[in-house]
Amino acid sequence: MRVLFLNPVGILGGAERALLDLMACLRQLDPSLSLLLLAGSEGLLVDAARALGVDARLLPLPKELSSLGDSALRGPTSWETWRFARSLLPAPALLAGYGRALRHEVENLRPDLLHSNGIKTHLLSPVTAGLPLKRVWHIHDFLSERPLVRRALGTLAPLASAAIANSSAVGEDARGVLGRVPVHVVYNGVDTERFAPGVPADLDALAGMPPAPAGTLRVGLVATYARWKGQDVFLEAAAALTRLEPTVSVRFYVVGAPLYQTPGSQFTEAELRQLIDHWKLSGRVGLVPFQAEPAAVYRALDVFVHASTRREPFGLTIAEALACGRAAIVSGASGAAEALTDGTDVLTVPPGDSRPLVAALRRLLTDAPLRERLGVAARQTAVERFSRERYAREILDVYRTLRDKR
Missing domain, CATH: 3.40.50.2000 (Glycogen Phosphorylase B;)
Structure with missing residues (x-):
């Protein structure tokens, strides 16, 4: 099975560190897996993934798109709404161009399963419509708290084969947005050998x-x-x-x-x-x-x-x-x-x-x-x-369930 991970950024935030642990353990659990990564910006993520043996590539997301976010619109003022609306003006043309490039990459890589690891990559799901693959959205946020995202992902939900939520609260929230999409709760994991008592920093x-x-x-x-x-x-x-x-x-x-x-x-x-x-x-x-x-x-x-x-x-x-x-x-x-x-x-x-x-x-x-x-x-x-082995095992179960349904 070929699994392609899409991540909007290349920096190492919490979702990215969890992704690296996932990729490391998946290779151990099932050496037959082919793991690929497309990241939307430069950063340590791509190099770290390559060090794990993952075919990691950079597909730069235009800065105007990578800086967009409606999380600030919780209880917006009219000024915030106007500023955010103005920032959206170039988005359709930029999305069209990036979408064509992304679809081309996905077609060339021929994954069986696409694992989207961020809201921006969930929103790009339509560019892969018609390709013979399963789509998993990994949900790391409370979608209902982000008004535009909530509406957009609710509309795009039929494209998702399954969703993974990183806590029960996130899972309950996601079910309210995604409707019939199966949502699996899988707590994040960490490398408990690397994160262990030992020598402290100064x-x-x-x-x-x-x-x-x-x-x-x-x-x-x-x-x-x-x-x-x-x-x-x-x-x-x-x-x-x-x-x-x-x-x-x-x-x-x-x-x-x-x-x-x-x-x-x-x-x-x-x-x-x-x-x-x-x-x-x-x-x-x-x-x-x-x-x-x-x-x-x-x-x-x-x-x-x-x-x-x-x-x-x-x-x-x-x-x-x-x-x-x-x-x-x-x-x-x-x-x-x-x-x-x-x-x-x-x-x-x-x-x-x-x-x-x-x-x-x-x-x-x-x-x-x-x-x-x-x-x-x-x-x-x-x-x-919270071990990463448990984390990867539960996600691999989701992958195999989707594979067996094909």
Whole structure:
């Protein structure tokens, strides 16, 4: 069976790291599979896929298309609506040209199954109409929260042979949009051998800070700079904790970068530095650039924080941090939290509110045995529920079901 993956970008966000783990394990589970990849922009994804033996190619998505996104239109103002409508003006002509190139590539590669790994590539499904292949849409988002996408994918749903959702919440949401398309819930997986307890990174050096005093506790948020990832909430909580526990020696780290091209959807580094100054956290907070290999970053943390301000489809960083044996505070509205137990392997907090986050931080930073117990349980949970082998096996079952229906 020849499987062609379509990914809108070449950067290594959560969906792309999950895709790499999937491709690595599929080759182990079924060496007869032929795996191919078309990526819509340059980045580490293509090189990493090639290192796995995947036939990976670049088919650059025009910048005007790659920067489009209607996620900012949740509760839009008239200005946002007008600006987004204006950005759509060149889209039909650009889509037509890119669609012809994409169809040509797909025809030449002759896949049996096309696995679309992003909304933009789901929307390009019509260009493959009439070709003898199955189409799987991998859903990493709450489609109903994106008004234009919801309507478009609802219309295009008959082209999808099946959908894969990365959490039960995403699956329930997708069924409401996609109608009769079979939706399979498969939690993301991580490499639990690479993401494991081990040698930590020097976070102070990475952040350009002087070494912290011995015994300093380290708390970190690892995420892209998307505004809904909650860097602002994290910094507000850091300021409150500093006031409430002045004798606790602690440093905070914001790890990541503005990886995506959608304008206005991400914090800039300058904005984060302004927030650090606003909360009088200079010297207590370090900004660590994006790390292509983040396992050592997680290992360096005493407490990992997931602070997304709205419900998160899954939250791959949660699974990665848990696999590294870190005590973690996570949003209870994340998809990964469906498989976790508050007080057993994590502490959960409601999204978007710094006050319960402060309470959870005080609890963990002043209770070393609790941190140790949660870290041990976190590692066990990650191995049992979030391994990439389990992830790939369940997706391969979906592929084989579609193959057998041909």
